[in-house]
Amino acid sequence: MANGKRAVWPALDSDDEAALLRPLAFAEGGGLPFSLWVVLARALSGHPWTAQDVSVFRDGAGELLVETQTSEGMAYRLRARGARSGGRQTQRAITSALLAEVPLDGDGGHRDWPAAAPYIVDHLAAHAAAAGALDETLEDAEYLVHAEPRGLLRALNIPGSSHGSVRRSIYRASVHVHATASLPERRDILAVDAARHGDTGLARELSRGRPWRPRWATGTMVHPALRFTKTGLGVDAAACTVIDGRPHAVTGCYDANVRVWDLVDGTERLVITEDDGVYALDCVEIDGRPHVVTGTCSGSLRVWNLDTGAERFALGGHKGWIHAVGCTVIDGRPHAVTAGEDCLVRLWDLVVGSERARMPGHTEEIRAVAFSEVAGRPVAVT
Numbered sequence: 001m002a003n004g005k006r007a008v009w010p011a012l013d014s015d016d017e018a019a020l021l022r023p024l025a026f027a028e029g030g031g032l033p034f035s036l037w038v039v040l041a042r043a044l045s046g047h048p049w050t051a052q053d054v055s056v057f058r059d060g061a062g063e064l065l066v067e068t069q070t071s072e073g074m075a076y077r078l079r080a081r082g083a084r085s086g087g088r089q090t091q092r093a094i095t096s097a098l099l100a101e102v103p104l105d106g107d108g109g110h111r112d113w114p115a116a117a118p119y120i121v122d123h124l125a126a127h128a129a130a131a132g133a134l135d136e137t138l139e140d141a142e143y144l145v146h147a148e149p150r151g152l153l154r155a156l157n158i159p160g161s162s163h164g165s166v167r168r169s170i171y172r173a174s175v176h177v178h179a180t181a182s183l184p185e186r187r188d189i190l191a192v193d194a195a196r197h198g199d200t201g202l203a204r205e206l207s208r209g210r211p212w213r214p215r216w217a218t219g220t221m222v223h224p225a226l227r228f229t230k231t232g233l234g235v236d237a238a239a240c241t242v243i244d245g246r247p248h249a250v251t252g253c254y255d256a257n258v259r260v261w262d263l264v265d266g267t268e269r270l271v272i273t274e275d276d277g278v279y280a281l282d283c284v285e286i287d288g289r290p291h292v293v294t295g296t297c298s299g300s301l302r303v304w305n306l307d308t309g310a311e312r313f314a315l316g317g318h319k320g321w322i323h324a325v326g327c328t329v330i331d332g333r334p335h336a337v338t339a340g341e342d343c344l345v346r347l348w349d350l351v352v353g354s355e356r357a358r359m360p361g362h363t364e365e366i367r368a369v370a371f372s373e374v375a376g377r378p379v380a381v382t
Contacts, residue, residue: 135164252278295322313353
């Protein structure tokens with residue numbers, strides 16, 4: 001609550017109360033800083049609300065609000081998130097109002113992004129994407145440099161216009177380094193990626209005032225389909241699943257680490273450590289929750305909960321390298337089929353963690369497994 005109790009504010013009709021609460025229904029992150037609450041209340045209602053009006057209303061509406069300490073001071077959002085009425089039109093008004101709050105520099109009247117409020121730097125992309133105006137916003141080269149990378153990447157996943165596809169592709173080309181790069185580093189990287197995409201105008205604009213600028217670039221084999229890249233980590237096995245409604249990838253590596261990646265924003269969600277290199281894995285749902293089955297080069301086979309990283313089962317029996325892990329459903333129950341250096345194919349019931357069948361017949365190590373259905377029954381091809 002804003003002050004722990006409900007104060008009395010000047011009589012407002014229900015429309016006025018709704019107008020003052022409406023900006024908070026669209027707040028991103030921890031909420032709107034007070035100054036932007038005032039700005040958006042004016043922008044969305046057309047009424048000249050003053051800071052005093054909003055302050056008195058805030059102090060009396062405490063039980064309706066959540067107050068959070070941020071780098072800008074206190075931020076506010078609704079305690080109960082309701083429907084966002086107005087949709088795209090409202091978000092466009094918010095986007096325009098936020099852009100108008102970015103100061104202009106004294107050199108050509110360009111937006112002075114270093115002086116912009118942190119909320120705008122962090123969340124403008126989300127509002128612009130919801131407004132269908134992100135591609136217009138990306139036309140500002142300085143915004144590409146100063147926007148908070150994770151927030152911008154999430155917004156880039158919302159489909160835009162064909163006109164904006166090049167700017168989106170330029171930003172994604174090196175998105176794996178933007179979050180940790182300094183502003184000068186990010187500027188230089190974006191300039192090089194602009195040159196790689198043939199956007200010499202953007203490359204020139206980004207390089208203005210820098211000690212060097214790219215004149216041409218190799219590595220032009222880039223594609224708008226690229227979402228993000230991770231480097232410096234080995235990947236020897238990969239599978240995809242859904243966790244809490246969001247797409248994720250699970251990767252295994254010779255370094256014994258199993259990493260879980262959020263595919264919406266490219267962030268690492270979880271790291272699980274096996275006892276040896278992981279060269280085979282697959283994802284499966286057990287009891288309604290996501291799990292991964294991992295096989296190592298020393299014969300270990302384990303089932304891990306992807307919510308917590310906790311081990312559910314250790315499945316013993318294989319000798320030597322496990323090259324193949326696949327998951328399927330048999331008689332309504334999740335199962336895994338595993339195989340490897342010992343020439344045996346094993347079938348595991350993943351509800352109870354028991355071996356259901358052992359299938360000999362191979363005379364050499366097995367490196368792959370896939371599933372199909374024949375006459376209504378599941379089959380594995382190894």
